[in-house]
Amino acid sequence: MKIGVLALHGAVIEHIRTLRAIGVEGVPVRLPEDLEGISGLILPGGESTTMRKLVARWDLREPIMALARSGAPILGTCAGMIIVAREISGGEEPVFPLLDVTVERNAFGRQLDSFEIDLPVPILGDRPVHAIFIRAPIIERVGPGVEVLARLPDQRVVAVRQRNVLAISFHPELAGETRFHRLVATMAAEYAEPAEGAGATERRPLGEAM
Amino acid sequence: MTAETSTWATKKGLAQMLKGGVIMDVVTPEHARIAEDAGACAVMALERVPSDIRAAGGVARMSDPAMIEGIMAAVSIPVMAKARIGHFVEAQVLEALGVDYIDESEVLTPADEVNHIDKHQFKVPFVCGCRDLGEALRRISEGAAMIRTKGEAGTGDIVEAVRHIRTLMSDIRRLGSMREDELFVAAKELGAPYDLVKQVHDEGKLPVVNFVAGGIAIPADAALAMQLGAEGVFVGSGVFKSENPARTAEAIVQATLHFDNPKIIAEVSKGLGSPMRGIAAVTIPEAERLAVRGW
Numbered sequence: 415m416k417i418g419v420l421a422l423h424g425a426v427i428e429h430i431r432t433l434r435a436i437g438v439e440g441v442p443v444r445l446p447e448d449l450e451g452i453s454g455l456i457l458p459g460g461e462s463t464t465m466r467k468l469v470a471r472w473d474l475r476e477p478i479m480a481l482a483r484s485g486a487p488i489l490g491t492c493a494g495m496i497i498v499a500r501e502i503s504g505g506e507e508p509v510f511p512l513l514d515v516t517v518e519r520n521a522f523g524r525q526l527d528s529f530e531i532d533l534p535v536p537i538l539g540d541r542p543v544h545a546i547f548i549r550a551p552i553i554e555r556v557g558p559g560v561e562v563l564a565r566l567p568d569q570r571v572v573a574v575r576q577r578n579v580l581a582i583s584f585h586p587e588l589a590g591e592t593r594f595h596r597l598v599a600t601m602a603a604e605y606a607e608p609a610e611g612a613g614a615t616e617r618r619p620l621g622e623a624m
Numbered sequence: 625m626t627a628e629t630s631t632w633a634t635k636k637g638l639a640q641m642l643k644g645g646v647i648m649d650v651v652t653p654e655h656a657r658i659a660e661d662a663g664a665c666a667v668m669a670l671e672r673v674p675s676d677i678r679a680a681g682g683v684a685r686m687s688d689p690a691m692i693e694g695i696m697a698a699v700s701i702p703v704m705a706k707a708r709i710g711h712f713v714e715a716q717v718l719e720a721l722g723v724d725y726i727d728e729s730e731v732l733t734p735a736d737e738v739n740h741i742d743k744h745q746f747k748v749p750f751v752c753g754c755r756d757l758g759e760a761l762r763r764i765s766e767g768a769a770m771i772r773t774k775g776e777a778g779t780g781d782i783v784e785a786v787r788h789i790r791t792l793m794s795d796i797r798r799l800g801s802m803r804e805d806e807l808f809v810a811a812k813e814l815g816a817p818y819d820l821v822k823q824v825h826d827e828g829k830l831p832v833v834n835f836v837a838g839g840i841a842i843p844a845d846a847a848l849a850m851q852l853g854a855e856g857v858f859v860g861s862g863v864f865k866s867e868n869p870a871r872t873a874e875a876i877v878q879a880t881l882h883f884d885n886p887k888i889i890a891e892v893s894k895g896l897g898s899p900m901r902g903i904a905a906v907t908i909p910e911a912e913r914l915a916v917r918g919w
Contacts, residue, residue: 422881423644423645423665424644425641426643426644444881460645461666461701463701464664467661467662467663468663471663471878493641519700524722524723524724525634525724525725525748526630526747526748528629528631528634528635529627529628529630529631530633530634531627546633548637548641549638549724585637588633588640589633
């Protein structure tokens, strides 16, 4: 099973290394043909303005929308969150309108306001996530059907999921945090081989080759 | 559960978010918008591009804060600005303006011929130039959260940029091949702190992101820098001294992204008009070379 990382620019190798750490092959995606054979896609941090232009330039919009509609898991971090949002406050056109939320870009200000904090993320267990926010966006409006995964102490929303699409304001790939990637890998495995892990397939005798 | 701002991870992290991208020198808000439209991942706000600084002579200083603010208001991508080597008050001013990164740059006239800025004292992150691994690690030990090889700014001649990235990468490879008991002398010879030398030996790379600067004028130059190991590129005079800045800028962005795909580099290089004329770096007298500033 392979998971793609949109590699137009930004923190690409950090996501590929995080995937490698959990035993999953991450492949850079720069052109539509790179999407072949992948079971999930990570949209990394970087500049959403730059990614928007490059997505259009290399005709990636339609094939990535099709991949998401087919049920493959999509994880957007930071700029990746902005480009999966259905609405961007200020009125910019959405890039991949997959997630029923409104995102505010650079919601905390400029680089001087970038910060780190430990955040509870209940679906990942009791141990908090060390969250690094860099010129980070925030979710202003959460649509129906969107599950909130994490909030800041002031209650602002910084991680959400709607079916197969996850979006987070911060950077697990910079903090050695693998649990979001494990979640995506589990979803990707289910997408690649539906019900493979659900006891629906015949048990193979121990020791028999796959 | 309190938040900590401007940590090492956030300083170094912003540079990680810029990787694979192009940072362009701009002198007006209009230039900044052209750069952003072309797909630049950040802009460097300065009063004159390096080739004009070179032509004008005299003392090159920090830009007018009003001009920097104008550029910050014009674009949503990060804005960097240059301070003179060792001029920590220029850096304080740039931090007060709220720029996203400061370049302690040899392109401006150095303010201190002994000390660089103590960059640990700032909340804003710094990028610094280098010609080799020792210089890179000295800057990192002073607090630089990003490095760029210097090249020779304002020439449009890639030769010095190639020399510097090749030197840096081969220094890193050589360190990686050493026995641990050889690293103490290596640190002495590099003139760099042992801890950083050990880290480069163990990890096989610099502890911070490294871009290439100083001489990129055409898409193939950017791709050359990337194939030699750059994690992104700075383009100074190469964009706005070309015949068609918007197209040149866009083509350099595409060639940086698809640096290992010659067909795409060929396609984006077609019909761009004249690149910046440039001056051969070899003809520049020693006293007028910018790369030798900083140590």
